[in-house]
Amino acid sequence: MRTPDGTPDNPAAASPLQSDAHFRLLVESVEDYAIFLLDAEGRVATWNNGAKRIKGYDAQDIVGRHFSVFYPPEDIAAGKPQKELAAAAHTGRVEDEGWRVRRDSTRFWANVVITALRDAQGALIGFAKVTRDMTDRLRLAELQHARALSAHVQTALENERASIARELHDDLGQQLAALKMQLATLDANAGADGFARHALTQTRAMETQIDTVIASVRRIAAGLRPPVLDDLGLFAAIDWLVNDFRRRYGIRIDLDIGGEEAEFDAAASTSIFRLVQEALTNVVRHAQASEVRIVMTCATDRCTLSVEDDGRGAALDQPRAASAFGLLGMGERVRQLGGVIAFRSAPGEGFRIDVDIPLDGLAPRASG
Ligand SMILES: Nc1ncnc2c1ncn2[C@@H]1O[C@H](COP(=O)(O)OP(=O)(O)O)[C@@H](O)[C@H]1O
Numbered sequence: 001m002r003t004p005d006g007t008p009d010n011p012a013a014a015s016p017l018q019s020d021a022h023f024r025l026l027v028e029s030v031e032d033y034a035i036f037l038l039d040a041e042g043r044v045a046t047w048n049n050g051a052k053r054i055k056g057y058d059a060q061d062i063v064g065r066h067f068s069v070f071y072p073p074e075d076i077a078a079g080k081p082q083k084e085l086a087a088a089a090h091t092g093r094v095e096d097e098g099w100r101v102r103r104d105s106t107r108f109w110a111n112v113v114i115t116a117l118r119d120a121q122g123a124l125i126g127f128a129k130v131t132r133d134m135t136d137r138l139r140l141a142e143l144q145h146a147r148a149l150s151a152h153v154q155t156a157l158e159n160e161r162a163s164i165a166r167e168l169h170d171d172l173g174q175q176l177a178a179l180k181m182q183l184a185t186l187d188a189n190a191g192a193d194g195f196a197r198h199a200l201t202q203t204r205a206m207e208t209q210i211d212t213v214i215a216s217v218r219r220i221a222a223g224l225r226p227p228v229l230d231d232l233g234l235f236a237a238i239d240w241l242v243n244d245f246r247r248r249y250g251i252r253i254d255l256d257i258g259g260e261e262a263e264f265d266a267a268a269s270t271s272i273f274r275l276v277q278e279a280l281t282n283v284v285r286h287a288q289a290s291e292v293r294i295v296m297t298c299a300t301d302r303c304t305l306s307v308e309d310d311g312r313g314a315a316l317d318q319p320r321a322a323s324a325f326g327l328l329g330m331g332e333r334v335r336q337l338g339g340v341i342a343f344r345s346a347p348g349e350g351f352r353i354d355v356d357i358p359l360d361g362l363a364p365r366a367s368g
């Protein structure tokens with residue numbers, strides 16, 4: 001038999017666990033949630049372990065104080081604590097996510113549920129408040145967002161570079177070539193049409209100058225995006241890049257590319273190319289190395305790449321400059337391809353980068 005409110009009518013039959021004391025013990029021992037009661041005015045009436053852990057107050061320091069101390073000053077100024085209590089009293093329950101303040105004034109991102117408690121006659125006797133620290137989740141969401149944004153920015157940057165390179169090569173390059181042809185026609189007509197002999201030396205000089213400009217435009221366009229990357233693929237592009245660095249900076253680079261060049265996704269090829277480019281740029285900027293060794297091997301199911309120099313190295317456990325995005329960007333690119341990257345270095349002991357990417361991270365994305 002049960003009474004109309006559902007409790008067993010024979011108290012002796014109740015489980016020994018169904019006592020207030022046991023229930024209080026349960027609530028007190030919860031660590032991941034701050035669970036506590038407020039009186040009808042909003043003063044803290046009980047406190048549990050989770051509340052102590054999340055908010056930093058011991059029970060004796062907080063019981064009796066108004067719960068608005070948990071809110072940031074701007075929320076207090078806007079009357080948010082009172083509004084939440086009023087809403088809970090009105091609707092029975094409110095849920096909110098927002099910044100809350102710990103005892104040491106640091107903030108945490110909280111999920112808060114406030115439930116109104118009423119006696120048998122329906123009079124408000126207080127509120128139950130459950131607070132969860134969601135800061136880690138918020139940070140994770142922010143990190144995921146930042147990563148998506150960085151991937152997006154990288155793609156946009158590559159597209160922009162490719163289109164500027166195309167414009168430089170196709171448009172400017174063509175116009176310069178046309179200009180050169182016009183000068184050559186002038187040359188051919190020298191002597192006729194009263195074309196002065198002395199003008200001939202000038203047109204010749206101009207032709208030479210235009211050749212230099214054409215070479216510059218090609219070099220700038222190739223720097224933005226080397227055509228070999230699109231025309232001949234990743235291995236040839238790395239070869240070109242290495243030669244470019246040898247020629248421009250006079251550094252010794254030992255390049256060893258092995259294995260089959262698979263059908264790489266264009267974006268993946270670009271990423272690996274940029275990685276090697278950044279690594280070599282770092283060698284030039286920071287290493288003072290006498291030699292660099294690059295080994296790239298693509299076999300069966302993965303590609304590995306290492307770039308190692310014998311330069312002055314760096315202390316990797318030191319915080320990096322806020323403006324240093326090179327190593328960070330490499331890590332992002334590799335992560336996007338599903339691979340792993342490791343940096344190894346110590347002062348005076350050179351710098352080594354190891355990359356390992358599964359081939360399916362490099363394969364063309366199925367479209368649609
Ligand atoms: N090959 C290298 N040899 C020595 N130090 C390096 C090398 N590559 C990177 N570093 C160190 O790591 C730091 C971070 O590199 P990076 O993220 O590319 O930023 P940046 O090149 O803009 O300084 C550099 O400032 C440098 O101190």
Ligand SMILES: [Mg+2]
Pocket residue numbers: 278281282325326327
């Ligand atoms: Mg760099």
